[in-house]
Amino acid sequence: MSSEFTCKKSTVEKYDIRWNRGEWALFTIDLETNTMQCHSSFGDYAYSWSSPGESFKRFLIGLEKDCGYLLNKVSRPVFDFDESIKRWKEMIIDYRRDGSIDKEAARDCWQVVVDCESYGVEEEGYCYSIVADSSTITEHFFDAWETFAGVKTFPAAAMTFGKVIWPMLCKVLREEQEQQP
Known part of the structure; x- marks a missing residue:
């Protein structure tokens, strides 16, 4: 077994969303690799897009309109x-x-x-x-x-992610985009 490997350290943006007395979602967004990860009280979800075609945050906001696409990337239907x-x-x-x-x-x-x-x-x-x-x-x-x-x-927890949690993140990202010059 080879002991050679590489490691690259990078910075990600973290969004900590809390609601309803104890529900939570911790998102990390890596703008360099177009990766979104979410660790939440409704499960863990992650995906990396190779070429979103626009700024990654704008792309993520656009996914709010297509919950089915998003869930097909981060979950599996049952x-x-x-x-x-x-x-x-x-x-x-x-x-x-x-x-x-x-x-x-x-x-x-x-x-x-x-x-x-x-x-x-x-x-x-x-x-x-x-x-x-x-x-x-x-x-x-x-x-x-x-x-x-x-x-x-999709499992109920994944549906909650797509229909409840994701729109919260999108709202935060939209507000962030509006504040930029």
């Missing part, structure tokens, strides 16, 4: 069991209404989804194996794995 079950049931109803499947097929497919729901295992792979691998479903839905893709959402 399988939403309840929304997936709801979507699958609505889809079966829609297919029945438009005549894509008959009443008996709709009833059989509905039962597969209800069975999945009743097992109470909210793990994505398990639900897919029950629903999309079901012979009842595959008989009536050609591409069951795509048709019955689960709904994915």
Whole structure:
């Protein structure tokens, strides 16, 4: 193992945001590497952008308008069991209404989804194996794995970061920008 390495020391800007009796977010922004890090009471988030195309702070402020983009950079969506079950049931109803499947097929497919729901295992792979691998479903839905893709959402803490904490930082950065000549 080689003991050679390099180290470069740099200065970052730190923003310490506090609200609601104990909630907190500590941001560091590195203007040299276009890196944003946040350690907060709602989790840790970080990302480095290679070429933001404008001043890094202005770029960060612009992300307030696109929470989905921001969250895709700093978090990962997770399988939403309840929304997936709801979507699958609505889809079966829609297919029945438009005549894509008959009443008996709709009833059989509905039962597969209800069975999945009743097992109470909210793990994505398990639900897919029950629903999309079901012979009842595959008989009536050609591409069951795509048709019955689960709904994915960001964790609640990440949503709080994007919808509550990020706008606070953007407000501070905007005020900072307005005070500059």
